[in-house]
Amino acid sequence: MIAISARGLRKSFGEKTVLDGIDLSVPAGTILALLGPNGAGKTTAVHLLTTYLRPDAGEIVIAGHDLAKSPQAVRRVIGVTGQFSAVDGYLTGRENLMLMADLHLLPKAVGRQRADDLLERFELTEAAGKAAATCSGGMKRKLDLAMTLVGDPKVIFLDEPTTGLDPRSRRVMWDIIRGLVAEGTTILLTTQYLDEADQLAHRVAVLDGGRIVAEGTPAELKTRIPGGHIELTFADRAELDAAALVLAPTHRDDDALTLQLAGDGRVSALRSLLQRLDDASVEVEALAVHTPDLDDVFFALTGKKGA
Structure with a gap:
């Protein structure tokens, strides 16, 4: 009804x-x-x-x-x-x-x-x-x-x-x-x-x-909104450089020692990503998955942040 x-x-x-x-x-x-x-x-x-x-x-x-x-x-x-x-x-x-x-x-x-x-x-x-x-x-x-x-x-x-x-x-x-x-x-x-x-x-x-x-x-x-990404954090510059050679990052922050890669956080994709780093003997300090939220949706549809 x-x-x-x-x-x-x-x-x-x-x-x-x-x-x-x-x-x-x-x-x-x-x-x-x-x-x-x-x-x-x-x-x-x-x-x-x-x-x-x-x-x-x-x-x-x-x-x-x-x-x-x-x-x-x-x-x-x-x-x-x-x-x-x-x-x-x-x-x-x-x-x-x-x-x-x-x-x-x-x-x-x-x-x-x-x-x-x-x-x-x-x-x-x-x-x-x-x-x-x-x-x-x-x-x-x-x-x-x-x-x-x-x-x-x-x-x-x-x-x-x-x-x-x-x-x-x-x-x-x-x-x-x-x-x-x-x-x-x-x-x-x-x-x-x-x-x-x-x-x-x-x-x-x-x-x-x-x-x-x-x-x-x-x-x-x-x-409907693009922009999901995976952020990897490394312990030092050497690990960051090594990871950058193995992967195809969309963004690199040398000060924060992080790389960003496009991705939606699917388990299979994360498993493959970590396996590639492991095969190259690269240690990851931390991993975070960022997905679009309603604020991103709102901004994309109206050109404004927040309601």
Whole structure:
């Protein structure tokens, strides 16, 4: 089942075209990471898919509901966590959750139980009785996501959910996101962190110039980019010179005593390489395999580093 479907999505502001006919398809129970440079239209795409904005053209279907015909039905099955926290700093953690329960028209008893369950699940019991403004950034972000879940959405849009978090808090958030998907939730994620997309996403779509310029699994996208290489480090200059005569390095660094050779790190190729050096009685101090990552993919597709 396709949980998020967009076809021919277009949006302009005045004479500026932000989205120029993009297509997106996200199967239920998976994560799609939408990447793109600043100003590429990622947030605009999220706003269109979540009914905040109307597209100039195109069709959107969320969890089986046509957004143009049934926007209220779409709103009932989605949750949104934006770039900026929706947490009310004057309210306690529990009060923030109860506010969301009221907005979802849940009976009081159901709302209290939902709030208690989410506080425990997100390890937010410490924040339950104190003003959210006094909580750490990580706790606020977790509370923000917990508030999104009060309505038990089938589809969640996470717009840069870990911006500003320390590494440990980011890891905690990743575990929470993985847990949601394991339960069948569908997630569209925009992020500034390419390692985050690599860790979480089943598929990645790269948005640039208002168009989707590439889409695939992280592994598939990496295979499109040349640049994998093997780096050999030697103990001294003599070993470096000897290795350079045996091999055909693409780069040599006399100061670092390293040679680089083109290669994708396949075991058979590494075994053959080491055998050639062994036959020539050349000792290798260290070996490292470097393969393209999503940052390389992003740079190659958009001409920019980072999202």
